[in-house]
Each structure stands twice: as structure tokens, then as C-alpha cells.
Amino acid sequence: MANWVTTCLVLVSAYIVAALLETASLLQFTGHLQGQRLCEYYGFAACACLALVVGARAWPRLGQWRRGLGLAAFGFAVAHTLLAYEHVFGGRLEGIEFLPDTERWATWVGLAALLLLVPLALTSSNFWVRRLGRRRWGRLHRLVFPAALLAVGHALWLGASGVGGQLLVVALAVAALVARLRPTVPLPGERHAEH
Ligand code: HEM
Numbered sequence: 001m002a003n004w005v006t007t008c009l010v011l012v013s014a015y016i017v018a019a020l021l022e023t024a025s026l027l028q029f030t031g032h033l034q035g036q037r038l039c040e041y042y043g044f045a046a047c048a049c050l051a052l053v054v055g056a057r058a059w060p061r062l063g064q065w066r067r068g069l070g071l072a073a074f075g076f077a078v079a080h081t082l083l084a085y086e087h088v089f090g091g092r093l094e095g096i097e098f099l100p101d102t103e104r105w106a107t108w109v110g111l112a113a114l115l116l117l118v119p120l121a122l123t124s125s126n127f128w129v130r131r132l133g134r135r136r137w138g139r140l141h142r143l144v145f146p147a148a149l150l151a152v153g154h155a156l157w158l159g160a161s162g163v164g165g166q167l168l169v170v171a172l173a174v175a176a177l178v179a180r181l182r183p184t185v186p187l188p189g190e191r192h193a194e195h
Contacts, residue, residue, distance in 0.1 A: 001064060003126065006067070006068055007071065008068070009068065010067075010069055010072055011068055013072075014045075014049070014076065018079065021041040021042065022038055025037045032087045035083050035086060036087045036088060036160075039083035039084050039088065042077075042079045042080040042083065043076075043077075043080045043155060044165070044169070046073050046076035046077040046080055046151065047151055047152070047169055047172050049069045049072045050144070050147070051148070051172040051176035052065075052069045052176075053144055054144060054148050054176040055177075055179030055180055056179075057179070057180055058179035058182040059179075070124055070144065071121060071124055074117045074121040077113070077114050077117060081110075081114060105157070106154050106158045109153050109154040110150070110151070110154035110155075112150050113147050113148075113150035113154060116143050116144075116147035119143065120140070120141055120143055120144060120147070148176070152169055152172075152173045156170070
């Protein structure tokens with residue numbers, strides 16, 4: 001299947017998941033609490049997409065879905081950040097300063113993860129693969145690893161949903177790591193896998 005088709009399919013699926021998560025949060029909560037829960041759900045969705053991007057190497061057939069998954073991770077992370085801004089920081093950047101020390105630092109770590117994802121999202125196209133060349137593009141896209149690591153640190157450190165949320169993040173991280181370390185057999189005719 002062409003790359004643009006798989007990317008569109010993943011992005012449409014991510015949009016549906018986002019709508020379902022919003023509905024679930026609206027059914028249970030109201031006001032700022034609903035915004036905070038939705039913010040957390042989108043944070044977990046971003047982590048899940050990042051885990052799939054990192055672990056995809058174990059399943060060569062997943063390779064063609066990685067671009068969509070990476071863009072979906074970025075979309076969820078941006079939506080998560082906007083919701084945090086509105087419902088956790090009260091719609092003001094200074095709101096960060098009112099957080100307890102540990103939460104403030106954990107928030108900066110989350111911001112660093114998001115910033116690392118920006119160049120990856122901007123260069124997730126065939127145009128940029130051609131422009132940079134496969135090697136350089138692949139090297140740039142290895143930034144997904146520090147980004148994922150920072151995202152995991154951020155989520156565990158904040159631990160807003162308690163132990164359940166932390167266990168979910170650890171499970172995603174371990175699954176991605178195990179998949180990543182698994183030896184892979186390239187598909188017939190497949191070129192060297194990037195990042
Ligand atoms: C790749 C980027 C990011 C990912 C994957 C991510 C992921 C997560 C996850 C999974 C949680 C839920 C933790 C839990 O409930 O146990 C969380 C919480 C939170 N994140 Fe992020 N995050 C990212 C970036 C950011 C950024 C840039 C900000 C703000 C500038 C931010 C602010 C917050 C806040 C305030 C919470 C706590 C929400 C609450 O109290 O309900 N995150 N994040």
C-alpha cells in the first residue's frame with residue numbers, strides 16, 4: 001500500500017480515537033476536570049503511538065504505518081499540551097510557575113519531548129527524505145528515541161493518574177523496548193530500515 005494511503009488511514013483512525021476519548025471524558029466529568037482527564041487520555045495516546053513507532057522494527061510490515069503513527073503521536077501530544085495549557089495552567093503560561101517544583105520540572109521535560117518531535121513531524125514526507133537523503137533523514141529521525149524517553153520520564157514523574165497510569169506507561173515502554181531489541185528479518189526486497 002502506498003505510504004500516503006497508510007498515513008491517511010492512521011490519521012483518520014487517530015481522529016476517531018480522539019473523538020471517542022473526548023466522548024468518554026464528557027460522559028464522566030465536567031468543566032476543568034473533564035479537560036484534565038482528556039489531557040491525560042491524549043497523553044497516553046501519544047505514548048502508545050510513540051511505543052508503536054519505536055517497536056515497529058520488529059514487524060517489518062508495520063514499517064509502512066510508521067509515518068502515520070509518528071504524525072498521530074505528534075497530533076495527540078499537541079492536543080495534550082493545549083489541554084494542559086487551558087485546564088491545568090489556567091490558560092496562562094505563568095500557571096506553570098504555580099506548580100509544585102517536581103511537577104514544574106516534569107512539565108519542562110514534556111515540553112522538551114514535544115520540541116524534539118517538531119522537526120520529525122515537519123520532515124515526515126517523501127519530499128524531505130529526498131531532500132535530506134536517506135542517511136541524514138534517518139539520523140534526524142533517530143530523535144524519536146530521546147523524545148520517547150523524555151515523554152516516558154515526563155509521564156512517570158507527573159503520575160497524575162496514579163499507579164495505574166504509571167504502570168500503563170511502563171508497560172508501553174517495556175513492550176516497545178522488547179520489540180526493538182528483537183532480531184528482525186527484512187521482508188523480501190526490503191531496503192535497510194531507517195531509524
Ligand atoms: C511528547 C510529548 C508528551 C507526552 C507523550 C506526554 C504524556 C503525558 C502523559 C501520558 C500524562 C499522564 C500521566 C498520568 O496521568 O499518569 C501527562 C500528563 C501531563 N502532561 Fe504531558 N506529555 C507530553 C508533553 C507535555 C507538554 C509539552 C506539557 C505542557 C507544557 C505537558 C503537560 C502535562 C501535564 C500538566 C500533565 C498532568 C495533567 C493532569 O494533571 O491532569 N505534557 N503527559
